[in-house]
Structures are given as C-alpha cells and as structure tokens.
Amino acid sequence: MAFGERIEGYPVRVVNERAVRAAAGLLFFPAVVSFMHSFLLGNFQHTRLFIIVFLVDMTLRVIQPRWSPSMIVGGWIVRHQNPEWVGAAQKRFAWGLGLLLGVAMLYLMVLNRYMGPANMLICGACLALMFFETAFGICLGCKLYNLFHKEKAQLCPGSVCEVPAHARGWGIALPQAVLLLAFVGVVAATKDWVDRTGPLQGFDEMAALEEMGIKPTPGAPADSRCEVPAFAKAIGHEEIWKRHNGCS
Numbered sequence: 001m002a003f004g005e006r007i008e009g010y011p012v013r014v015v016n017e018r019a020v021r022a023a024a025g026l027l028f029f030p031a032v033v034s035f036m037h038s039f040l041l042g043n044f045q046h047t048r049l050f051i052i053v054f055l056v057d058m059t060l061r062v063i064q065p066r067w068s069p070s071m072i073v074g075g076w077i078v079r080h081q082n083p084e085w086v087g088a089a090q091k092r093f094a095w096g097l098g099l100l101l102g103v104a105m106l107y108l109m110v111l112n113r114y115m116g117p118a119n120m121l122i123c124g125a126c127l128a129l130m131f132f133e134t135a136f137g138i139c140l141g142c143k144l145y146n147l148f149h150k151e152k153a154q155l156c157p158g159s160v161c162e163v164p165a166h167a168r169g170w171g172i173a174l175p176q177a178v179l180l181l182a183f184v185g186v187v188a189a190t191k192d193w194v195d196r197t198g199p200l201q202g203f204d205e206m207a208a209l210e211e212m213g214i215k216p217t218p219g220a221p222a223d224s225r226c227e228v229p230a231f232a233k234a235i236g237h238e239e240i241w242k243r244h245n246g247c248s
Helices: 017-041 043-063 069-077 088-111 117-136 140-147 174-197 205-211 228-233 238-246
Strands: 013-016 086-087
Touching: 013 017, 013 088, 017 043, 017 069, 017 086, 017 117, 043 069, 043 088, 086 088, 088 117, 088 140, 228 238
Parallel strands: none
Antiparallel strands: 013 086
16 A cells, blocks of 8 residues: 555655644643642553543554544544645655654553653653644654655645745844843842742632532542652652642
C-alpha cells in the first residue's frame, strides 16, 4: 500500500498539512491534561491510557494516514479549508520517531509502571513535537529526515525546503524586537511582585467548604497538597513540590 496520496502536479506523494496540524492539536490537548494530572496529582492512570491511545493512533498513521483516528477527525474539522499538500516521506519519518517514543513509554510506564526522570524526558519530547507541529506548523522530526536520507525532503510546510535560507529573512523588525524585550521585562517584574506578595492563603479552607454546603469526607486530611507523592520523591522534586503547593 503506497503511503500518502498521489495528487496531479506534485512530484512526490503528499499529505494534507492542515489535517496534520489539526491531528497534532487533537493529541496535544489530552497529552497535556494527562501529563499535568500526573505531575500535579501523582495519578498516572490518565497518562497510561493516553500512551496506549497515542500508540494505536501513531501506528495506524505510519501505516497509512487516512486510517489514523486523529487524522480522520482532524481532516473533517478542516474539510472546508484549502489543503496544503506537503511531502509524505518526511512526515512518515517524523511519525516513526513519535512511534518509537510511544513504544518506550509503553514499556516504561504502562507495562513496568516505572516512574522517573526518563518518563519526564520522553513526555517532554512528545509534547514539544506536537506543540511545534500544531502551533507553528514546524515538524521537528522532519528536520532530521535529511540526515538519514540521500534524497532531500520535498514540499515542506511553508515551502521552507524550496526557499533558500538566506532568502527567508529574520522576520522581526527592530521596533518589534525592542517591544519583545520590554514585554519580557514587564513579565519579570510582575513575577517578582507576585512572588513577594506570597501565595493566596489566610483563610480557613474547611470553613469555606462548609459555607458552600460541602462537607469534607470524614477522616480525610484538611489539606492533602503537602503530601508529596512517590513519583516526586523518586525524581528528587520533593522540595519543588512543597514550594509549588505553598508547603515549604
């Protein structure tokens, strides 16, 4: 089965970049939710489920994009937009990298229930790949394609393969650069002020719950935020966890 689609007027088989970006967004959102659920609450069940879903979707995508559930839904969402045809070969290579990361997570977290720095690195890599794809249309995995193939990638998103690097320009004018630096300064000053004002405390959480008509579960701790989960201890983030939750 030939990978991608043959469109008249294009020298190589292609896939629709608009559907690819939509599919990346559909995977990125539950990935972030499950990752933060694990990181903040210490519950890895959502992440383990997402890993299996991601692996199934990526396997089907590497075989043929049109059978990938996220590509099907993403293609339907952007069905009224003009397709942007890009080379299928480099996309398949990038998705293969994603598949390898998914297999690693399946082995570590789903099958062996391993929790540690390796998980964080692999999850971070997956999130970065999906974010750059859906937010900027930049396929980081595709950029590695030329390192392993004699035939260079063709029909890249934004025509970056066809336009010489020196002809693309910097893209940011001096006034814009100055504004960006000023914005960074404002953010830094704001963070300093927020840190100095301290966390939002000074009220009785139990009383607040009772005023809202919510009765706490008998025997449950008044504030479980300071109970550092095992995974945070395993990766040496116990103190970071406490500071994040205002426990230190």
